[in-house]
Amino acid sequence: MPAVSAEFDRIADLYDETRRALDQETLKGVKEMLQKHECHTILEIGVGTGRVSVPLLESGFRVAGMDISIRMMEKAREKGVPNLVLAEGSKTPFRDASFDATLMAHVFHLLQDPMSVMREAARVSEVGIFALVRKRNPGEQRWGFSFYEGNVNALDENERKIVEERRERFRKIAEKYGVRWDMSQRFRNWQKEDEILGTFPPDDLKVVSDKMVTLNFEEHISRLERGAYSSILRIPEAMRIEIVSEMRSFAASHPDRISRPRHEVYQLAMWKPQRLVALGNNSVGY
Numbered sequence: 001m002p003a004v005s006a007e008f009d010r011i012a013d014l015y016d017e018t019r020r021a022l023d024q025e026t027l028k029g030v031k032e033m034l035q036k037h038e039c040h041t042i043l044e045i046g047v048g049t050g051r052v053s054v055p056l057l058e059s060g061f062r063v064a065g066m067d068i069s070i071r072m073m074e075k076a077r078e079k080g081v082p083n084l085v086l087a088e089g090s091k092t093p094f095r096d097a098s099f100d101a102t103l104m105a106h107v108f109h110l111l112q113d114p115m116s117v118m119r120e121a122a123r124v125s126e127v128g129i130f131a132l133v134r135k136r137n138p139g140e141q142r143w144g145f146s147f148y149e150g151n152v153n154a155l156d157e158n159e160r161k162i163v164e165e166r167r168e169r170f171r172k173i174a175e176k177y178g179v180r181w182d183m184s185q186r187f188r189n190w191q192k193e194d195e196i197l198g199t200f201p202p203d204d205l206k207v208v209s210d211k212m213v214t215l216n217f218e219e220h221i222s223r224l225e226r227g228a229y230s231s232i233l234r235i236p237e238a239m240r241i242e243i244v245s246e247m248r249s250f251a252a253s254h255p256d257r258i259s260r261p262r263h264e265v266y267q268l269a270m271w272k273p274q275r276l277v278a279l280g281n282n283s284v285g286y
């Protein structure tokens with residue numbers, strides 16, 4: 001199993017309390033799109049704690065869940081998700097076209113090789129592969145360890161200067177702990193979703209949620225402090241403590257920069273399996 005399975009095993013106890021519940025608007029959009037394409041049997045790849053599968057089951061869909069983290073799936077089982085399989089997304093144990101649909105929610109950015117998972121999803125889906133993804137704005141403000149993980153070129157000069165100073169500060173902390181700090185890699189991970197949508201325009205695409213969200217900054221720092229994200233688990237504990245204290249002191253001196261509302265748009269993409277299966281194994285350079 002990839003290292004990410006151990007990370008989610010560690011996060012499992014914290015996951016539900018540190019993530020916002022999926023809002024009604026998003027769930028309604030997901031259900032409507034599945035219904036529109038007459039999909040009743042669903043395999044959720046990366047089912048996690050069942051945050052998406054549970055409401056789908058409650059609405060009458062037949063759902064099976066698959067994940068690489070046994071501890072995340074234990075939570076899903078406690079909530080009543082009945083059919084759970086420990087397996088990696090690119091190697092499912094199911095026969096061709098076993099389900100009407102496969103669904104991935106908040107999973108793409110974690111995958112080393114998203115296309116191999118897409119192809120496998122295509123193999124086991126009769127009607128469609130569905131993915132819930134965030135539509136990202138290239139200049140958007142994100143709270144990473146540096147307060148900004150987007151493309152600095154999209155910022156005005158003053159903002160860019162602040163961001164670059166922050167990045168430099170974090171680079172120094174990383175150096176002290178012998179950790180390679182590659183902000184652009186983290187940015188690329190999030191870009192995978194956009195790249196897939198760009199390379200393979202979906203057969204159907206629907207915005208399921210569009211709103212302004214203001215996150216509580218202290219809550220965000222506290223999630224990092226508790227190790228609630230897979231990325232933070234990859235760095236040494238002492239470095240995590242130093243980063244958290246750095247973020248707190250930055251927040252205290254720049255209160256104007258920490259509570260900006262951000263425009264959050266989620267969309268559900270759907271691809272017909274025939275298109276992806278036809279690609280074969282070597283057609284895409286991921």
Ligand SMILES: C[S@@+](CC[C@H](N)C(=O)[O-])C[C@H]1O[C@@H](n2cnc3c(N)ncnc32)[C@H](O)[C@@H]1O
Pocket residue numbers: 004005008045046047048049050051052066067068069072087088089090104105106107110111
């Ligand atoms: C961010 S959680 C999302 C869980 C759930 N879909 C939700 O929206 O709450 C991502 C989940 O994907 C799983 N995962 C990551 N990489 C995977 C892979 N290659 N194959 C299967 N599951 C994977 C993780 O273990 C984790 O449970």
